[in-house]
Amino acid sequence: MLKDPSTKYRAFPAVGLVDRQWPSRTIGAAPIWMSTDLRDGNQALFEPMNAERKLRLFHTLCEIGFKEIEVAFPSASKTDFDFVRELIDGRHIPDDVTIEVLTQAREHLIRRTIESLAGARRAIVHVYNATSRPFREHVFGMSKAEVIDMAVAAVRLIRELTAEHPETRWVLEYSPETFTATELDFALEVCDAVTAAWGATPDDKVILNLPTTVEVTTPNVYADQIEWMHRRLARRDSVILSIHPHNDRGTAVASAELALMAGAERVEGCLFGNGERTGNVDLVTLALNLYTQGISPSLDFSDINAVARTVEHCSRLPIHPRHPYVGDLVFTAFSGSHQDAIRKGLAVQPADGPWSVPYLPIDPADVGRSYDSVIRVNSQSGKGGIAFLLESEYGVVLPRRLQVEFSRAVQEHTDTHGGEMTAAEIWQLFARTYLEIDRPIRYLEHHLYEHGAAQGIRLKLEIGGRVHLLSGEGNGPIDATVHALRGIGLIVEVRSYEERSMAGRGSDASACAFLELASAGHAGECYGVGIDGNIVTASVRALINGVNRLPMVAIDDLDVQAA
Missing domain, CATH: 3.30.160.270 (Alpha-isopropylmalate synthase LeuA, regulatory domain)
Structure with a gap:
């Protein structure tokens, strides 16, 4: 049994926002999307991607429609620095795509970062420093004033260095790391100091990124924090308010959706939620949630399987079969009652009418999935054990998606001939379907x-x-x-x-x-x-x-x- 947590853990206090507006709002348009798959998602891997896999994923992100992509932490390693140079020198960056790089607020790291970006058409320099009390007191040993000075000094240095490269359109992004654990009035003071130091204007906006570096509150509290900042920021018309939700509490998608209602305009995350600890916000889930509400996400997931296979190849991480929208089994019904309801719903679904099929929140065809995978059988349906029999009797271990595909042939056979199939009959059907094909x-x-x-x-x-x-x-x-x-x-x-x-x-x-x-x-x-x-x-x-x-x-x- 878990110990009493009351003496060890504390709830973060609620925001004193008695006139909050976000609960009555809805999301009306897609945010600005920024993928961190190549930086945050990459550094969280057992084996970070090599240059070939990073480049393949970069091109995939461009094809999906991302216009802002965080590609590296160039001051952290020669590998990351060289990758940024390859993107620029190799002319891999489309004209409508802006690359972003991350740096800590330290002079030698900032100089190396700007060096990596020389010659880019447009670049976002993302600088950060931690602002919460534990970091100020225990990690840095700094006062509030010293933390502000660190952020301002970094911004001024970036302004000075980027002025030497007028051929590039420079954009500043600043993150008060550990924002959700920082006193709001102090977070506001730091952010306002940054936009003042940069000289932010409506034509030269600063991206202020407010992350749940560690998710420590419920999504509604995060939404309150975002709305509080949104309503009080100086030079608000010269700021793009961005969020970077992590998933420590498992509520990153909810936090992002409520934060968008609260005034955020931009979202950073990874395609399938990869990242440090429990990951970043899942951009595929977030985008397709918008899609199911009739809002175009401005990202192309019409062939979601191709995206999934590319990410699996590049990251060497499997996607869970129950992952929203993309998992191999999310459009698969094993329950007899579910199967019956889906069959009947599909039978009357008009081709050009509002989608209303039981148990399917999205039309599988919209993300490139066929209807063949929707109805399947397992032991709960009375026709199970297919994969077990093939493995135990014939030594063939089927991939998961092939198990799902072959079960359709088994179902069609049993529906036609009745009764149960023996292992020998299943093998004969498998051979006829996949091995002894009488085709052209x-x-x-x-x-x-x-x-x-x-x-x-x-x-x-x-x-x-x-x-x-x-x-x-x-x-x-x-x-x-x-x-x-x-x-x-x-x-x-x-x-x-x-x-x-x-x-x-x-x-x-x-x-x-x-x-x-x-x-x-x-x-x-x-x-x-x-x-x-x-x-x-x-x-x-x-x-x-x-x-x-x-x-x-x-x-x-x-x-x-x-x-």
């Missing part, structure tokens, strides 16, 4: 070759009864096969790849490869599976089997003459 393209053989840093493949396929030879190059056998197929008009994207040995098969164990594929113009994904003693052969077979399952494959549409 049949794998015959392949040969690999090296071409400099590239991997090449010569591929022999039977297409419509005729043998064809294709070739392609890529960063590995799978990528090379994808490029080879483009030669006959097959444009596919590999969304995920897994390989496993078939357990319990002894010295002659086979390799099993699973590829999740998508094709342009078709919502959702489908799997291909390949089994062979050689993992590369298994992977190529899986890709061909998956391509055959895509709805776009038809002999008449393939440019086989070119092959």
